[in-house]
Amino acid sequence: MTLEARLVVERTAFTLDIEVKVAPGEVVALLGPNGAGKTTALRALAGLIALTGGRILLDGAPVQTLPPDQRPIGMVFQDYLLFPHLSALDNVAFGPRCQGASRAESRRVAAELLERVGLADRAAARPRQLSGGQAQRVALARALAVRPRLLLLDEPLAALDAHTRLEIRSRLRRHLADFDGATVLVTHDPLEAMVLADRLIVIEDGAVVQQGTPAEVARRPRTGYVARLVGLNLHRGVADGARVMVGALPFSTSERLEGPVFVAFPPAAVALYRSRPDGSPRNLWEGRIEGIERHGDNVRVHLQGPVAAFADITPAALAELDLAPGQRVWASVKATETHAYPA
Incomplete structure (x- = not known):
């Protein structure tokens, strides 16, 4: 491992303790x-916050x-913090100097890095x-100019507009692929x-x-926060074969x-009905609509009941069912779209 750290930072009402x-x-x-402690962890790695x-x-x-300037670390701050009185070249050359x-x-190294990030x-x-986007790339070049073994990125795309973020995200991925040290990224954006x-x-x-890997985390979230990030409904239950009791409701x-x-x-797997559907569909329960909001091209319905859930339906289905907050509805999910894994 390039980086092996246990970070313990104690505050009056908060303790960070992670590996x-x-x-x-x-x-x-x-x-x-x-x-949660993400930025605290990043600043502790950089030496900007002392470890307990x-x-x-x-x-x-x-x-x-070691003090921050003696650690083999490069950092890209959320607002980049470029020196306003220096050129892009001299900003990048500052670290080697x-x-x-x-x-x-220093200027030779800076010129090579600016060319590498497409800003010669x-x-x-x-x-x-x-x-x-250009300022972000200059900040990245400046961080790499000190030949760090650890690169720290604090919300590196947060200051960009949506269109620029798409382009710079792709560029940044290519630059990080060429870095042979360790990179730690803090972000609120799950797609990023x-x-x-x-x-x-x-x-x-x-x-x-x-x-875990992005695919592992997306496939098997273990907290409500992670489930919301990856767009899944998540509940705990007790399994007996293919039957799981979620509270008093069998799934x-x-x-x-x-x-x-x-x-x-997934919310898209939840079907809604104004009255109990005919037959005996599995994973069926009655709930109350807590709220309705636009969600991309669809509508997201928030359900409360024995199983709280999000349901994604089309605007046409919303109109046809004539749904509104406070109404009681029936919800069902097919067994083939309901997945269980060890807690």
Whole structure:
């Protein structure tokens, strides 16, 4: 591992206690709700917040006692924090100069990195003359100029508009693929994490609640927060073969398990009815509409009842069913679209 860290930061009303391991060339994204501890973890790795306990090893060497400027770390801040009085070239050259490189060598390294990020023609521009996407790439080049073993990215695309973010996300992924050190990314955007990261670490209330590849986390969420991120309904239950009791409601699933399990199903799999449907469809319950909102091209209905759930239906179905908040409806999910896995 390039990075092996246990980060313990104690505050009056909050304690962060997590382990972060990142292999050479790997990109790990820290995900979590506001206040979970993501930024605290990033700042602790950078040396901007002191550890209460734990340690930080980079290539096997402890760095937790070193000041920030002596750690082999490059950081891209959310607002980039470029020096406004320096050109793009001199912003990138600043780090090598601080490390003792000559002015000529520093500018040579900076010129190579600006070319690598596609900004050789903007070397003389000041930050105020750069677009948001260009400033982000200059900040990345500046972080890489110190030849870090650990690259820290704090919401690197948050300051960009939606159109620019799409383009820069693709570019950033290619640049990170060429970096042979460890990269830790903090983001609130699940799509950003899924596209940029090789592995996700989900933090809630200062602790790791789930980690794995983006596909693993998306397929088997383990908390309500993660389920919402990946667009699934999630409940705990107790399995007996293909039957799972979620509270007092029996669910049929496509897997056969025993004991405590999670049950997950997509909102698009939830069918709604104004009256109890004919026959005996499996996974059927009555609930009350808590709210209705636009969700992409569809409508998302929030249900409360023995099983709380989101249901995604078309605007035409909403009109046909004449649904409104406060109404009672019947909901069902096919067993083939209801998946269970060990809790």
